[in-house]
Amino acid sequence: MIKKKNSIWMFFASVKLALFVLFVLAAASIIGTIVPQDATPQHYQQFYGSILDGIGMYSPQATAVITKISYLLSFDDMYRSWWFNGLLGLLSLNLIVCSIERLPDVWRLVVMDNHQTKIGRLQGMRNKLELASTEPAAQTAATVQPLLKSMGWATSQSTKPEGILLFSQKTPWTRLGVYVVHLSILVIFAGAAVGFYYGHKGGINLPETLSSDKVYKYGSGDEIDLGFTIKCNWFQMTRYPTGAPKEYQSELVIIDNNKEVLTKVIEVNDPLTYKGWTFYQSSFESHKKYIISVANKTTDVHERFLAPLRDAVRWKNENLLFAIKELIPTKIPMTYQYKLMVADGKGGQQLLILDDNMQGTFTRDDGNVYVFQVKEFFSTGLQAAKDPGVWLVYLGCGLMLVGLGVAFFMSHRRLWLLISEKDGKTSILIAGTANKNKPGFEREFAKINDTLTQHQSIEVQ
Amino acid sequence: MNSALLLNYSTFGYLFASFIYVAAFLFKSNKAGLGGTFFTALTFIAQTVALGLRWQESYQIGIGHAPLTNMYESLVFFSWTIAGFYLFLEFKFKNRTIGAFALPFAFAAMAFAESGWVSQEINPLIPALQSNWLIAHVVTCFVGYAAFAVACGLGIMYLIKDFSGQKDKGLMATLPSLRTLDEINHKTMIFGFLWLTAGIITGAIWANSAWGTYWSWDPKETWSLITWFFYAAILHARFTRGWQGAVVAWLAIGGFLCVIFTYYGVNFLLSGLHSYGGG
Ligand code: HEM
Numbered sequence: 090m091i092k093k094k095n096s097i098w099m100f101f102a103s104v105k106l107a108l109f110v111l112f113v114l115a116a117a118s119i120i121g122t123i124v125p126q127d128a129t130p131q132h133y134q135q136f137y138g139s140i141l142d143g144i145g146m147y148s149p150q151a152t153a154v155i156t157k158i159s160y161l162l163s164f165d166d167m168y169r170s171w172w173f174n175g176l177l178g179l180l181s182l183n184l185i186v187c188s189i190e191r192l193p194d195v196w197r198l199v200v201m202d203n204h205q206t207k208i209g210r211l212q213g214m215r216n217k218l219e220l221a222s223t224e225p226a227a228q229t230a231a232t233v234q235p236l237l238k239s240m241g242w243a244t245s246q247s248t249k250p251e252g253i254l255l256f257s258q259k260t261p262w263t264r265l266g267v268y269v270v271h272l273s274i275l276v277i278f279a280g281a282a283v284g285f286y287y288g289h290k291g292g293i294n295l296p297e298t299l300s301s302d303k304v305y306k307y308g309s310g311d312e313i314d315l316g317f318t319i320k321c322n323w324f325q326m327t328r329y330p331t332g333a334p335k336e337y338q339s340e341l342v343i344i345d346n347n348k349e350v351l352t353k354v355i356e357v358n359d360p361l362t363y364k365g366w367t368f369y370q371s372s373f374e375s376h377k378k379y380i381i382s383v384a385n386k387t388t389d390v391h392e393r394f395l396a397p398l399r400d401a402v403r404w405k406n407e408n409l410l411f412a413i414k415e416l417i418p419t420k421i422p423m424t425y426q427y428k429l430m431v432a433d434g435k436g437g438q439q440l441l442i443l444d445d446n447m448q449g450t451f452t453r454d455d456g457n458v459y460v461f462q463v464k465e466f467f468s469t470g471l472q473a474a475k476d477p478g479v480w481l482v483y484l485g486c487g488l489m490l491v492g493l494g495v496a497f498f499m500s501h502r503r504l505w506l507l508i509s510e511k512d513g514k515t516s517i518l519i520a521g522t523a524n525k526n527k528p529g530f531e532r533e534f535a536k537i538n539d540t541l542t543q544h545q546s547i548e549v550q
Numbered sequence: 551m552n553s554a555l556l557l558n559y560s561t562f563g564y565l566f567a568s569f570i571y572v573a574a575f576l577f578k579s580n581k582a583g584l585g586g587t588f589f590t591a592l593t594f595i596a597q598t599v600a601l602g603l604r605w606q607e608s609y610q611i612g613i614g615h616a617p618l619t620n621m622y623e624s625l626v627f628f629s630w631t632i633a634g635f636y637l638f639l640e641f642k643f644k645n646r647t648i649g650a651f652a653l654p655f656a657f658a659a660m661a662f663a664e665s666g667w668v669s670q671e672i673n674p675l676i677p678a679l680q681s682n683w684l685i686a687h688v689v690t691c692f693v694g695y696a697a698f699a700v701a702c703g704l705g706i707m708y709l710i711k712d713f714s715g716q717k718d719k720g721l722m723a724t725l726p727s728l729r730t731l732d733e734i735n736h737k738t739m740i741f742g743f744l745w746l747t748a749g750i751i752t753g754a755i756w757a758n759s760a761w762g763t764y765w766s767w768d769p770k771e772t773w774s775l776i777t778w779f780f781y782a783a784i785l786h787a788r789f790t791r792g793w794q795g796a797v798v799a800w801l802a803i804g805g806f807l808c809v810i811f812t813y814y815g816v817n818f819l820l821s822g823l824h825s826y827g828g829g
Contacts, residue, residue: 104789111783115776115808122769122816168767281765290763329613329674336677357677358760369762370677474762482764486751493744497737 121167252509266495273488280481332422372470556600563593571649583646625663631696651703683756691749697742705802
């Protein structure tokens with residue numbers, strides 16, 4: 090058992106510690122935005138050297154010492170360093186202890202029986218009203234209850250020595266909003282930890298038409314087995330009229346147990362997910378070669394060829410010879426038409442001008458019709474991620490927004506009415522509190538006054 | 551009528567409105583203050599129309615997207631949210647002196663946008679920016695930033711009143727009470743914090759859908775987190791003895807400096823993923 094109220098416990102429960110940790114986290118985070126992360130030793134030498142130079146204190150020894158200290162404190166990989174994560178751990182501990190310390194009291198406020206409130210306390214509340222009724226107490230209670238209910242204050246009733254006590258409250262659970270925010274931070278941290286220990290991040294450059302059952306870990310380049318195969322059918326880049334890239338797209342196929350199970354055209358911001366792995370369009374590479382697809386329209390035989398610019402290619406079975414002679418620039422910068430020369434091996438030849446990825450036909454003397462299509466040969470650069478912690482992170486984010494919304498927009502409001510008879514006169518004491526947005530509650534309170542006094546049996550005392 | 555011209559007018563509209571609010575404050579004239587409200591509202595409407603026009607213009611040149619995608623557009627939107635948020639506060643708290651301290655921020659954002667330092671061109675969106683999360687991200691961030699700008703103004707008001715010898719006489723009497731200022735400031739900062747949180751979250755979701763990493767400690771991300779830590783600390787300051795009032799007012803100013811650095815400083819001094827530096 091933790092012994093409560095000892096000074097170490099109170100230290101970890103204190104808001105002062107929270108302030109300290111938050112400010113230190115803010116200040117410490119700055120370091121990693123200035124010192125380059127994950128760079129080479131030479132780079133750090135240079136970086137610290139130029140800083141020392143800037144303040145006129147350069148020397149090789151000083152540079153070496155500072156570089157060494159920087160490594161000791163993990164400034165080169167700051168956000169994964171023991172001390173930075175230690176600070177995050179301290180924040181979590183602070184939050185947990187603080188909540189254990191305070192939550193029971195808050196919970197009591199949420200569930201407490203407000204009919205037990207000492208009558209004397211009502212007199213001391215900031216929002217207080219005294220009205221008189223021409224009816225006896227029981228009758229008065231029966232009169233005001235539906236009026237209050239019409240304003241959203243459904244009351245419960247109890248009998249006290251002083252008279253009849255009516256009580257109503259709105260949204261007591263909103264007191265927990267702040268604690269939802271605090272909990273959400275822990276949930277996000279938990280999600281990040283799950284991702285760190287069980288997640289994988291990698292990438293692969295997949296040439297068009299080829300497939301792979303592995304991706305390669307960032308940094309180390311280690312192979313990671315996917316457990317299924319991913320294939321790239323094609324990659325395509327489209328451009329704006331200005332030549333700026335408009336979209337990168339790849340058609341990916343998932344092959345699992347030798348079956349094609351999923352085909353999707355992915356683009357930046359629209360990845361493909363299969364068995365926990367998500368594949369993102371991240372880059373591409375041109376190989377300065379071209380894919381020439383040819384189909385014999387008559388026999389429906391087709392074939393694909395890979396060729397650099399100006400190299401002649403022979404399709405033996407059909408006795409065709411062709412070559413991309415030239416790239417013709419189009420109106421859109423960096424896009425081209427292809428000038429394709431086709432020869433049938435018997436003296437017949439023709440020049441086709443093809444738009445990128447568009448078809449053109451060549452008819453041979455013997456009547457065979459061939460359809461040609463040319464595109465640049467690319468590899469698609471895929472980023473692959475498997476992060477089983479993401480849903481926890483998102484859950485935490487959702488909780489945080491809900492909690493902040495509650496903390497900001499909602500309050501716990503309570504209303505008591507004591508209806509008592511004295512010397513044949515009935516008086517109503519109305520008292521209320523709100524834990525937040527006190528001006529708003531004052532207006533609500535004034536409205537209650539207006540509504541009640543409009544009834545013919547009730548008047549201002 | 552095109553958006554560029556209207557935005558030019560908006561700059562002068564906010565300048566003029568700022569002058570009126572300041573004059574109304576200095577000469578304690580409520581009538582003049584009414585003029586400030588009128589010009590702010592008028593400019594706000596003109597700017598709203600301008601934003602709509604710019605959106606439409608982007609479609610006319612064939613690269614249609616919401617006007618929220620580069621430094622210039624974000625500055626215009628920033629100024630628009632400050633003015634909108636201020637008008638809401640004025641309506642709610644019925645005090646025009648706040649205008650003298652809040653509206654200058656709306657003008658400053660527009661003045662910087664129109665200064666010639668940032669490109670006003672409508673650019674086509676590179677693939678990574680083509681996401682609805684971009685819109686959600688920019689809108690949420692800038693609503694938060696606008697609230698923090700106003701909180702900074704409120705902090706300045708608090709300090710001016712606190713340091714002046716006579717708090718309840720003369721000029722100072724027209725300012726809300728210290729208690730009220732502190733209260734409005736705190737509310738404004740929680741409100742800003744809610745939106746900044748939403749801004750960071752939408753940014754993370756966007757990054758995750760584009761790159762498969764919701765957090766990569768790039769300088770802009772990190773600075774938004776620094777700002778977030780800073781405001782989280784401020785929100786807790788008042789639960790600790792000795793940290794209320796003037797300290798919170800100073801912190802509100804400091805927090806806004808963090809915001810400014812996250813917004814501009816990072817682009818000019820540090821490098822990273824965010825494209826707004828291109829302006
Ligand atoms: C990044 C971390 C944190 C965030 C985002 C956060 C958020 C919040 C928010 C939004 C409030 C409501 C403020 C208001 O209504 O004025 C709050 C209140 C509070 N927080 Fe935190 N908090 C964080 C860390 C902590 C830590 C580490 C502690 C540990 C002591 C703590 C203790 C409290 C307390 C005691 C309250 C007042 C609760 C009440 O009104 O009864 N917070 N927090």
